[in-house]
Amino acid sequence: MNSALELAGLAKHFGPKTAVHDVTLTVPAGSFYGLVGPNGAGKTTSLSMAVGLLRPDAGRARIFGADVWADPVKARAQVGVLPDGLALPERLTGRELLVFQARLRGFDKATSASRAHELLDVLDLLDAERTLVNDYSTGMRKKIGLATALLHGPRLLVLDEPFEAVDPVSALTIRGILQTFVAGGGSVVLSSHVMALVEQVCDHVAVIDNGRVVAAGSLADVRAGATLEDRFVELVGAGAATRKAPSWLAS
Ligand SMILES: Nc1ncnc2c1ncn2[C@@H]1O[C@H](COP(=O)(O)OP(=O)(O)OP(=O)(O)O)[C@@H](O)[C@H]1O
Numbered sequence: 001m002n003s004a005l006e007l008a009g010l011a012k013h014f015g016p017k018t019a020v021h022d023v024t025l026t027v028p029a030g031s032f033y034g035l036v037g038p039n040g041a042g043k044t045t046s047l048s049m050a051v052g053l054l055r056p057d058a059g060r061a062r063i064f065g066a067d068v069w070a071d072p073v074k075a076r077a078q079v080g081v082l083p084d085g086l087a088l089p090e091r092l093t094g095r096e097l098l099v100f101q102a103r104l105r106g107f108d109k110a111t112s113a114s115r116a117h118e119l120l121d122v123l124d125l126l127d128a129e130r131t132l133v134n135d136y137s138t139g140m141r142k143k144i145g146l147a148t149a150l151l152h153g154p155r156l157l158v159l160d161e162p163f164e165a166v167d168p169v170s171a172l173t174i175r176g177i178l179q180t181f182v183a184g185g186g187s188v189v190l191s192s193h194v195m196a197l198v199e200q201v202c203d204h205v206a207v208i209d210n211g212r213v214v215a216a217g218s219l220a221d222v223r224a225g226a227t228l229e230d231r232f233v234e235l236v237g238a239g240a241a242t243r244k245a246p247s248w249l250a251s
Contacts, residue, residue: 002029004156004187009059010049011211012042019045021211023059027156027189027204032182034202034219035191036228038236042211043191044084044160050189051081051158063156080149082159086141090134094125094144097133098151105152119147124173138165146174150181157181159190163197175201195229209236 005027012020020042027033037043048054050061052068052075061068066075089097095116102112120126123143128136136144142165149157157178163171178188179201192198198205199219205228206216214235215222223231 004029006062010056011058025216031204032202033189034198034205037208041208079156080154082145082149084160086145088133093130095129101148156187199228
């Protein structure tokens with residue numbers, strides 16, 4: 001099987017805290033892969049190690065066979081990344097940012113300008129093309145971040161919560177773009193807390209809890225006949241149903 005992303009035994013400690021114990025999973029090429037897990041489960045840490053933004057204490061990550069640390073240029077050329085809390089050049093307008101990024105990627109002036117325009121158009125950011133990134137809303141920042149991830153035409157997209165803070169119409173647009181990308185042979189890995197969305201768009205899913213993969217595979221296999229939300233709660237939500245609100249609340 002051709003894999004877009006292979007994570008083997010990834011581990012990361014922050015001081016005494018083990019954020020990721022052992023994350024091993026394979027994202028088949030051409031798949032739409034969802035990563036879910038409770039707050040603090042280790043999703044962002046795992047995705048950051050997967051794309052070379054954070055050095056693991058153990059384990060390895062390969063993008064289309066290229067080791068992210070041993071062969072970073074080859075690995076990174078094939079991936080577009082939307083990291084958590086993306087830092088953007090705040091004093092550039094949306095259009096300037098995209099043209100600048102495209103030029104950094106080595107595209108000529110004309111190609112950079114046309115790619116920037118197409119992405120602003122498709123992500124409905126043309127009205128804000130002259131607005132400084134500093135003045136973008138949270139959802140607009142997600143969209144311009146996604147545009148920078150798409151700019152160089154990668155084969156794999158790794159997106160940390162791409163739908164967070166995005167309005168429903170923009171979410172539909174982003175979904176459409178990602179589905180077209182996968183239909184054209186691209187691969188997507190995204191993290192999300194929205195089970196219904198993951199269920200609708202992803203064909204594979206991994207559940208991470210406490211820095212470990214507790215279930216992974218095709219959506220049907222992981223769901224095992226239940227809804228993804230029910231399976232999620234069954235796998236990682238022990239105790240949630242018995243926790244009560246404070247007695248003084250609304251009394
Ligand atoms: N730089 C850091 N220093 C110390 N601890 C960290 C650091 N980054 C993450 N952690 C800890 O590692 C654990 C995993 O965090 P991570 O952000 O990967 O979780 P997550 O699954 O993405 O969570 P969420 O769904 O809330 O975004 C958490 O306990 C977090 O507090």
